Each structure stands twice: as structure tokens, then as C-alpha cells.
Amino acid sequence: MGKGGRIACIFTPYLLTVGALICLILVALGLYKSSGPMTNVYFVKADFKDLDPDSTGLANDLLPFTKGLQQADAQGIIHDFYLIGFWNHCYGKYDTKSKKYQIEKCTDRKTRYWFNPVDEWGLDEFDDDKADGKSIMPEALDKGVSAYKKVAGWMFIAFVVAFVTTALEMIVAIAAVFSRWGSLVVTIISAVSSFFYFAAAITATAMYTVFISGVNTSLKPYKVKADLGKDMFAIIWIGVAFSLASGIFWMFSVCCCSGRSPYGHTERRNGSISRRTTAEKTPYTYERVSSPYSGARGGGAGDGATAPLTSMPQAPGGRDMAYEPFRHDGRT
Structure with missing residues (x-):
């Protein structure tokens, strides 16, 4: 297989690497402003349009939180819905006529961002017992938010490392055209990229699943519900599939797809080894x-x-x- 065959051999993993990088870019360019084509790319949607903080039959341990929700809702602090993205969150109103959610504003972008419902809704202001160090939030929601806070920073770092290594993989991949050593280097970089890509994906999935579970469990009596963003997680896991597949093909290019001509032969002349090419004979010639x-x-x-x-x-x-x-x- 000559250089042309070598190029064809690495063409597939290179395209897969490009696909993985595009998915990471889409994650980063997801929801972060109130308008644009990427407003559907978010991690979590919390729907408060049917919020009823005056619901009856609530457990006693929810009463402080209930009081906070009532006062926050009365002051218009709580919005109809919240969308949590990679860098920030956005909120807005639900139009009953068009039956559409309309984003009004997005918060400033921050690294290692996590959504803090207590700060966002100003619940600390309505907590008469906050001096005792206990959270005003219900237990299930408090656990979900605490876990979310702890791993949000790691998730952000994992995505950044995956992005940098995937971009580096595309650059170094040019060397793979010329030798198997180049393929080996790219394979190592691809392995690092795939590891952090998969780690970021599994962290985000687990983290936000726990978070919405806490919201749905604790706030269901208030007619509040939360859902995962299907578009965001579809993009993430498609990117993971691209990254893992590219690593497999890069590994394949290390042991196979030699750039040498199949007609090359070596011979020894005057104590040195030289390479010559033997052409096949054309049939029906003298x-x-x-x-x-x-x-x-x-x-x-x-x-x-x-x-x-x-x-x-x-x-x-x-x-x-x-x-x-x-x-x-x-x-x-």
C-alpha cells in the first residue's frame, strides 16, 4: 500500500475526530444567550409555570421551604421556567396564547457553573432559622444540589481537556499520513481525549439525573417538574461515539495500512541495502x-x-x- 492508500486509511478516523470536535463545539455554543439557533441545547429544563406554593398536605419539614417559595413567588422572583446550560442559565415566561416558552434573559457566563436555587430565588432571605446551619431546601433537593455543586467543576474541566486534546489530535493526525509512528502518537492523544470525553459525558448525565430527581421528588407537591435536555445529551453521546470510534481506527492504522509500496524489494549491493521496485510483466509480450x-x-x-x-x-x-x-x- 502506497502513500495514497495510507491517506485513505486514516481518512475515516480523521473524519470521526472532526465529528467529535464539532459536537464539543456545539456543547460550548449551546444555550448561553436569549436568542439564536442553539437555545434548545441545554442540560436541564425546570418548569415552574404551574407553581402552586400554597398546596396543602405538605410535610412539616417542607414548611420553611414552602414559606420561602410563597414569598418569592409573591414578589415575582420565581420565573415560569429555567434552562440550565454549560456556562449559565436562562429564564423566561410561558405564553398561554401561543403555548410557547419565551426566554427573557440569560445570566453572565461563568466557568465551572452550577445552578444554585437558594441564591437564584433568594430563599435565604425568608429563612428564619438559617443561623442553625441547616439548608432551607427539602432533603432530597438539598442532596441533589450538593452533589451537583461538587462535580460541576470536574465536569467543566473534563470537557475542556477533551476539547483541547481532540483539537490537538486533528493537528498531529497529519503526521500519521507519513508513518506508523505518527499513528502511534495520534492514538495516544486520542485515548486521552476519549477518556476525558467519556468521563465528562457520564458525569454530566449522572449529575443532572440526580439533580432533576431531587427537583421532581421535592417540588412535585408544588406542581414543579424538571427534565433533561434531549438535544444536549444526544450531542454529547454522539460525540463520545465519534471519539471512541476514531481511537479504534487510529490504533488500526498503527499495525496496518503501511505506506510502503507492495512492489518494493531490498537487495544488498557493495555492503549496503538498497530498495528497488519490480514491475509486473505485461502479458503477451516478447x-x-x-x-x-x-x-x-x-x-x-x-x-x-x-x-x-x-x-x-x-x-x-x-x-x-x-x-x-x-x-x-x-x-x-
């Missing part, structure tokens, strides 16, 4: 054959033959007629 009459000069005698037995007829000019046995001299 080639010289051994003559029983020409001895060593014709190639028919074995080692030790020193003289021809007899001479073959020669054409005018001294050319051996054995090359073209059907040649005639034009005479009738």
Missing part, C-alpha cells in the same frame, strides 16, 4: 528465451559452460533472430 545452441551466453548452460555449441542464424546487422522467431526479412 521476452528472450534460453537457446540450446547459445551456451552460457544464452543462459541455457549451467555453471561451468564456457563456449556455445553452435551459433544461431543472425539477421543482417548481427541481431539474434531468437528474439522474434516469426520475423521475416521481406524476401519471398
Whole structure:
């Protein structure tokens, strides 16, 4: 397989690497402003349009939180819905006529962002017992938010490392065209990229699943519900599939798809090794054959033959007629 075959061999993993990088870019360019084509790319949607903080039959341990929700809702602090993205969150109103959610504003972007419902809704202001160090939130929601806070920073770092290594993978992949050593280096970088890509994906999935579970469990009596963003997680896991597949193909290019020509042969001349290419013979062409009459000069005698037995007829000019046995001299 020559250089052309080598290029074809690495074309597939290179395209997969490009696909993985595009998915990471889409994650980063997801929801972060109130308008644009990426407003559907978010991690979580919390729906408060049917919020009823005056619901009855609530457990006693929810009463402080209930009081906070009531006062926050009365002051218009709580919005109809919240969308949590990679860098920030957005909120807005639900239009009952068009039955559509309309984003009003997005918060400033921050690294290692996590959504803090207590700060967002100002619940601390309504907690009369906050001096005791206990959270005003219900237990299930408090656990979900605490876990979310702890791993949000790690998730952000994992995505950043995955992005940097995937971009580096695309650059170094050019070296893979010329040698298997280049493929080995790319394979190592791809392994690092895939590891952090998968780690970021599994962290985000687990983290936000726990978070919405806490919201749905604790706030269901208030008619609040939360859902995962399907578009965001579809993009993430498609990117993971691209990344893992590219790593497998890069590994394949290390042990296979040599850039050397299949017709290359080595021979030793004057103590050094040189490479020459042997071309295949074209069918139905003339080639010289051994003559029983020409001895060593014709190639028919074995080692030790020193003289021809007899001479073959020669054409005018001294050319051996054995090359073209059907040649005639034009005479009738």
C-alpha cells in the first residue's frame, strides 16, 4: 500500500475526530444567550409555570421551604421556567396564547457553573432559622444540589481537556499520513481525549439525573417538574461515539495500512541495502528465451559452460533472430 492508500486509511478516523470536535463545539455554543439557533441545547429544563406554593398536605419539614417559595413567588422572583446550560442559565415566561416558552434573559457566563436555587430565588432571605446551619431546601433537593455543586467543576474541566486534546489530535493526525509512528502518537492523544470525553459525558448525565430527581421528588407537591435536555445529551453521546470510534481506527492504522509500496524489494549491493521496485510483466509480450545452441551466453548452460555449441542464424546487422522467431526479412 502506497502513500495514497495510507491517506485513505486514516481518512475515516480523521473524519470521526472532526465529528467529535464539532459536537464539543456545539456543547460550548449551546444555550448561553436569549436568542439564536442553539437555545434548545441545554442540560436541564425546570418548569415552574404551574407553581402552586400554597398546596396543602405538605410535610412539616417542607414548611420553611414552602414559606420561602410563597414569598418569592409573591414578589415575582420565581420565573415560569429555567434552562440550565454549560456556562449559565436562562429564564423566561410561558405564553398561554401561543403555548410557547419565551426566554427573557440569560445570566453572565461563568466557568465551572452550577445552578444554585437558594441564591437564584433568594430563599435565604425568608429563612428564619438559617443561623442553625441547616439548608432551607427539602432533603432530597438539598442532596441533589450538593452533589451537583461538587462535580460541576470536574465536569467543566473534563470537557475542556477533551476539547483541547481532540483539537490537538486533528493537528498531529497529519503526521500519521507519513508513518506508523505518527499513528502511534495520534492514538495516544486520542485515548486521552476519549477518556476525558467519556468521563465528562457520564458525569454530566449522572449529575443532572440526580439533580432533576431531587427537583421532581421535592417540588412535585408544588406542581414543579424538571427534565433533561434531549438535544444536549444526544450531542454529547454522539460525540463520545465519534471519539471512541476514531481511537479504534487510529490504533488500526498503527499495525496496518503501511505506506510502503507492495512492489518494493531490498537487495544488498557493495555492503549496503538498497530498495528497488519490480514491475509486473505485461502479458503477451516478447521476452528472450534460453537457446540450446547459445551456451552460457544464452543462459541455457549451467555453471561451468564456457563456449556455445553452435551459433544461431543472425539477421543482417548481427541481431539474434531468437528474439522474434516469426520475423521475416521481406524476401519471398
